[in-house]
Amino acid sequence: MEEEVKLHGFWPSPFSHRVIWALKLKGVKYDYIEEDFPNKSQLLLQYNPVHKKIPVLVHRGKPIAESLIILEYIEETWPEHPLLPKDAYERALARFWIKYGEEKGLAIWKLYRTTGEEFEKAMKESLEILRNLEEHALGEKKFFSGERIGIVDIAFGWIAHWLGVIEDLIGVKLLEADSFPRLHAWIKNFKEESIIKENLPDCGKVFAHLKRRREMWLASP
């Protein structure tokens, strides 16, 4: 059977990019289908009736939704250039940090669409999260996954590129180089990897996109 791989994504989405990075790192050929938000295609709604969101990976006609679940699927289906460690304990640690990032990262995304007390609360939480990543998740390693980029780096890739845009939008710098030297070094290393460098959305365009969304959020009651 043909190894048909399709990815339904949205150009400014860090979640789409996780899947792009994983597929490219493993050399998996795929067709990319740009979803025109907010006009979601019928196909997307059919593939992801539960959440109606991208990314959706379709392999041999079968859809998988949720970026982190897609990453695990990619890892199992195309084992070359592994993104997860071999050791079960190391894998558990990787999954732990991915879950942490997913759960707590929501506070950082709140920053661009809140004001007042809610914003202050999100700021406090965001700094705490970055502190945990700096000290416990990254430590002395080059990448979250060790010497090479792995699934945890891919999961946190949004911090390397999208966080900067959020900082510009709100006019506040969270990731100061002196306070977070390790995370700063990681961002530099991450973005120097050719697969990542060649597959990042234009910052200016992302800024404009998030600015429009921010205005919508702040305008709604």
Add this chain to the structure above:
Amino acid sequence: MEEVKLHGTWPSPFSYRVKWALQLKGIAYEYIEQDTSNKSPLLLQLNPVYKKSPILVHGGKPICESLVILEYIEETWPENPLLPTDPYDKAIARFWAKFADDKGAMMWTMLGTTGEEHEKAIKDILESLRTIEEHALAEKKFFCGEKIGITDFAFVGIVYWLEVIEEILGLKLLEAESFPRLHAWIKTFKEEPIIKENLPDKEKTFAHLKRRREREILLASS
């Protein structure tokens, strides 16, 4: 074999998920009860990030977060598998386990609130139950087929506790006529010996959650 310890909290569904997995795979372990109102230094040392249980400690190494622990157990002790072997089926199993985790939080919001927030939580829960009924449970015995697995554990953790919360609030959300598939699945899981023999006492749980509701509402109003 290396020593296996489980730090858990008796009223917590997350602790039970891990217990069921260990029991199903016949893994000998030591259970240590953790008092969340009075966290031990050991708990804080084993889980400095979340400061919560369950924590599985295998050969001295701690693993936190119940679904992460379940994946670890599955990989370390492959007998009596809890996940399908086919990568696509595995992805679907994980998708629904994540759904259970994400949406299950609403149950606690419903328990601890009144007014608008409470009504919204009820609405969200009904919507989630509808999604599960229509999309997750096909005509299978369990979520992933003929045998109980991780996805079932994730959902039992919602449904059993939801039943207690319904009693406390005097509500019935999981009506049999509205959710026939879910009801059939509930009946099935309650007959599974591993689950049946490892559920917290309903009355104790009722008392505990009732106190929790009173505490949270008081806190919110102060």
